[in-house]
Amino acid sequence: MRVLVPLPVVLPLIAAGLSIVLARRRLLQRLLSMVTLAVTFGASCVLLALVDRDGAQVVQLGAWEAPIGISLVADRLSALLLVVSQAVLLAVLLYAVGQGIAESGRWPVDIFHACYLVLAAGVSMAFLTGDLFNLFVAFEVMLVASYVLLTLGGGAAQVRAGMTYVVVSLLSSVLLVSVVGLVYAATGTVNMADVAVRIQDVPEGLRLALGLTMLVVFGIKAAVFPLFSWLPDSYPTAPSPVTAVFAGLLTKVGVYAIIRTQTLLFTGEGATGQVLLVFAVLTMLVGILGALVQDDLKRVLSFTIVSHIGYMLLGLGLFSVAGLAGAIVYTVHHIVVQTTLFLVAGLVERREGTASLLRSGGLAKLAPFTAVLYLVPALSLAGIPPLSGFVAKVGLLQAGLADGGVLPVVAVAAAVLTSLLTLYAVVRVWVAVFWGPVAEVVPDADVSDAIDVGVARTPPLMVLASTVAVLGGLLITVVAGPLYGLAERAADDLVDRRGYVTAVLG
Amino acid sequence: VTANLTIAVVIGVLYTVGTYLLLQRTLTRIVLGLGLLAHGANLLLLHSGGRAGDAPFVTPKGGATLTETADPLPQAMVLTAIVITFGVTAFLLALAYRSWLLTRADEVQDDVEDRRVQRLGAEEEARRAAAALQRRPEDEA
Numbered sequence: 001m002r003v004l005v006p007l008p009v010v011l012p013l014i015a016a017g018l019s020i021v022l023a024r025r026r027l028l029q030r031l032l033s034m035v036t037l038a039v040t041f042g043a044s045c046v047l048l049a050l051v052d053r054d055g056a057q058v059v060q061l062g063a064w065e066a067p068i069g070i071s072l073v074a075d076r077l078s079a080l081l082l083v084v085s086q087a088v089l090l091a092v093l094l095y096a097v098g099q100g101i102a103e104s105g106r107w108p109v110d111i112f113h114a115c116y117l118v119l120a121a122g123v124s125m126a127f128l129t130g131d132l133f134n135l136f137v138a139f140e141v142m143l144v145a146s147y148v149l150l151t152l153g154g155g156a157a158q159v160r161a162g163m164t165y166v167v168v169s170l171l172s173s174v175l176l177v178s179v180v181g182l183v184y185a186a187t188g189t190v191n192m193a194d195v196a197v198r199i200q201d202v203p204e205g206l207r208l209a210l211g212l213t214m215l216v217v218f219g220i221k222a223a224v225f226p227l228f229s230w231l232p233d234s235y236p237t238a239p240s241p242v243t244a245v246f247a248g249l250l251t252k253v254g255v256y257a258i259i260r261t262q263t264l265l266f267t268g269e270g271a272t273g274q275v276l277l278v279f280a281v282l283t284m285l286v287g288i289l290g291a292l293v294q295d296d297l298k299r300v301l302s303f304t305i306v307s308h309i310g311y312m313l314l315g316l317g318l319f320s321v322a323g324l325a326g327a328i329v330y331t332v333h334h335i336v337v338q339t340t341l342f343l344v345a346g347l348v349e350r351r352e353g354t355a356s357l358l359r360s361g362g363l364a365k366l367a368p369f370t371a372v373l374y375l376v377p378a379l380s381l382a383g384i385p386p387l388s389g390f391v392a393k394v395g396l397l398q399a400g401l402a403d404g405g406v407l408p409v410v411a412v413a414a415a416v417l418t419s420l421l422t423l424y425a426v427v428r429v430w431v432a433v434f435w436g437p438v439a440e441v442v443p444d445a446d447v448s449d450a451i452d453v454g455v456a457r458t459p460p461l462m463v464l465a466s467t468v469a470v471l472g473g474l475l476i477t478v479v480a481g482p483l484y485g486l487a488e489r490a491a492d493d494l495v496d497r498r499g500y501v502t503a504v505l506g
Numbered sequence: 507v508t509a510n511l512t513i514a515v516v517i518g519v520l521y522t523v524g525t526y527l528l529l530q531r532t533l534t535r536i537v538l539g540l541g542l543l544a545h546g547a548n549l550l551l552l553h554s555g556g557r558a559g560d561a562p563f564v565t566p567k568g569g570a571t572l573t574e575t576a577d578p579l580p581q582a583m584v585l586t587a588i589v590i591t592f593g594v595t596a597f598l599l600a601l602a603y604r605s606w607l608l609t610r611a612d613e614v615q616d617d618v619e620d621r622r623v624q625r626l627g628a629e630e631e632a633r634r635a636a637a638a639l640q641r642r643p644e645d646e647a
Contacts (some may be wrong), residue, residue, distance in 0.1 A: 181552075
């Protein structure tokens with residue numbers, strides 16, 4: 001069944017090529033994307049079940065043996081994130097098709113589907129790869145697709161935001177190439193399992209330097225304080241489904257890369273754990289304070305992404321099984337909930353013609369169902385029981401308190417404060433957008449989804465996709481027990497690296 | 507790995523100049539800076555395999571075995587990295603050109619929303635100051 005491992009990478013890439021060929025047959029194009037992502041979702045689910053039963057599955061690409069060729073490795077962590085990401089990609093695709101962003105006919109070739117599939121392939125590759133250089137390639141595949149998706153349409157706002165985004169991403173990629181080169185110079189290999197073995201012979205100081213450089217590289221991609229300012233600047237200008245998938249997946253791929261490299265290659269050398277905790281606290285607090293002063297729905301949500309990346313760092317910074325399990329569950333929860341919130345923001349923007357908090361109001365009367373769709377994930381983000389955010393946060397907080405150190409306890413206090421401030425931020429949006437007198441619809445001059453915004457009727461497919469996403473968030477609560485069990489087994493694998501190393505190197 | 511001082515210095519210069527150009531406000535300079543930085547990173551990656559060895563297809567004199575050839579792995583990787591940075595730089599240039607078409611300015615713009623929030627804050631302050639001025643005569647009366 002090892003054929004399943006490369007499938008989530010290969011299939012979307014082939015489909016992306018076909019999608020360009022089918023550019024003039026829109027129905028076929030849509031069907032192709034949906035079927036492809038549905039198949040990869042199914043394959044990921046089977047893969048997760050297999051990996052959980054038999055341990056890590058490894059494929060050596062091109063039959064080149066492990067330290068020389070590229071290994072694709074599916075262990076519990078990558079398989080779990082793969083399942084969640086494919087599910088989110090599928091829901092957002094449904095939404096995008098409903099919205100009609102995919103085929104507005106403004107461009108010579110409708111490139112949306114092809115780019116979306118390449119993005120899916122890049123995300124899957126980043127989760128599956130067991131090779132540092134291939135991780136760089138995966139990031140590039142993902143980012144190149146995201147550059148095009150972000151600047152789709154090429155309006156002034158998109159180009160301005162796209163410029164920042166591309167320059168920052170390219171800078172972090174250059175740093176990643178540099179650190180891969182340095183790792184190769186130090187160990188003579190880029191295969192992660194092999195690096196994990198050989199880096200033991202590298203002097204402690206050099207190991208720490210490599211580890212921290214990698215932390216900076218992936219910190220930019222994950223939008224960790226103080227490397228986050230590109231995110232709230234660029235994400236809100238993209239069309240809602242694009243922002244939703246970026247918010248859910250791209251930063252989380254960065255978080256995954258941090259978790260993977262800091263547990264597999266480096267093992268909390270020196271004060272890495274403390275450094276992570278300090279930056280976790282700063283990311284949480286600065287992010288949420290940013291969210292409180294914004295007056296645009298999408299920008300508020302963008303700042304909450306930054307803020308909640310801090311929770312995942314907090315779990316990692318503890319370097320314990322409980323902490324890592326909490327971080328993994330939090331990542332799963334956050335992928336689903338943050339995507340859902342951006343999808344709902346798209347519904348709001350379509351109805352109100354603007355995402356501005358100052359110029360909207362009374363939506364609870366006009367569109368009660370949208371209000372419910374907003375409220376559930378918003379309260380989940382703030383950690384109100386029994387929603388998924390509460391489950392994920394409790395695990396993290398318990399892990400922090402169990403650690404007992406001063407810094408972990410401070411971080412836990414900051415996490416609780418951030419949680420309360422998140423509640424304030426989402427309630428502030430609720431009051432401004434859903435309560436109050438009904439605002440007159442005045443569409444923005446350059447609203448990012450410039451497709452008949454402000455019309456009363458929302459395509460049922462958009463509502464359906466958002467509802468499915470909200471239900472997905474609720475499902476996390478329902479399966480919280482088994483999910484935590486799985487996350488704990490995944491965290492065990494991360495702490496005890498022998499399973500991963502022997503699976504790859506044989 | 508034995509390093510070559512000349513190449514190390516070249517890498518250093520490329521990083522320095524690249525970083526300097528990246529900090530400018532002109533888009534063309536930023537693109538050039540990123541190009542130089544990427545060259546530096548690629549050279550670093552290439553050099554991580556050690557110094558250049560013998561040509562792989564030529565049998566050395568005296569029938570010795572080919573043990574002195576360079577490590578091919580970084581060369582394969584650096585080719586990939588060059589292609590990727592080339593592609594992304596081309597995209598960045600296209601974006602810079604589009605930005606120039608739209609704004610007629612070759613400059614990085616400020617975050618629109620940030621400036622707006624800042625302006626709102628200033629307006630709020632001005633309103634408060636005006637309100638305080640209005641209230642004062644009433645207090646006295």
